[in-house]
Amino acid sequence: MPEVTLRPLGESDIAAHNSAEDAEIVRWLTGERGTTEATRRHFEQLAANLAAGEGKRGFGVCLDDRLAGYVDCDPDISDGLEQRDVNISYTTHAWARGQGVATRAVALMCDYIREHRIGDRAALRIEPENVASRRVAERAGFRYVREFVSATDTNSDGSPTMMCLYLLDL
Numbered sequence: 001m002p003e004v005t006l007r008p009l010g011e012s013d014i015a016a017h018n019s020a021e022d023a024e025i026v027r028w029l030t031g032e033r034g035t036t037e038a039t040r041r042h043f044e045q046l047a048a049n050l051a052a053g054e055g056k057r058g059f060g061v062c063l064d065d066r067l068a069g070y071v072d073c074d075p076d077i078s079d080g081l082e083q084r085d086v087n088i089s090y091t092t093h094a095w096a097r098g099q100g101v102a103t104r105a106v107a108l109m110c111d112y113i114r115e116h117r118i119g120d121r122a123a124l125r126i127e128p129e130n131v132a133s134r135r136v137a138e139r140a141g142f143r144y145v146r147e148f149v150s151a152t153d154t155n156s157d158g159s160p161t162m163m164c165l166y167l168l169d170l
Contacts, residue, residue, distance in 0.1 A: 004104035006059035009043045016067045061105040068096035071105045079152040086119035106140045114170045124166040142166035
């Protein structure tokens with residue numbers, strides 16, 4: 001069985017990360033394609049947050065040591081969440097989809113949140129149409145809580161985004 005691991009992202013990951021941004025990643029996670037400089041700044045901020053033990057902390061998701069996606073936890077997101085809930089966002093590169101990589105990455109991120117005492121519950125805020133991510137939430141043991149109108153996320157037309165909230169007690 002392939003091994004899924006998490007590791008900090010660095011300069012050597014920028015090209016692979018950006019070249020893997022397909023329509024699915026742009027639609028469900030980033031909203032636009034990343035540039036080399038923007039991705040570099042993002043990775044540097046994640047590294048600084050990791051070192052400080054605060055804010056959004058993101059990692060490369062590796063499948064047998066090859067960069068296969070991205071996962072982060074962000075205790076500062078409060079939209080639709082309660083205090084001590086920690087939002088998790090993730091994506092899997094197209095070549096690695098359908099192999100359980102996202103489910104394993106989410107589980108590893110939950111372990112990280114638990115081990116570092118970042119929060120009491122892991123949260124996945126997923127658009128209702130994102131069926132693949134809703135399946136990941138269910139396979140990772142999260143429970144569906146409710147649908148809500150986001151106060152921070154918007155659709156391409158500027159209207160508020162509907163979100164499904166999934167939670168997992170840590």
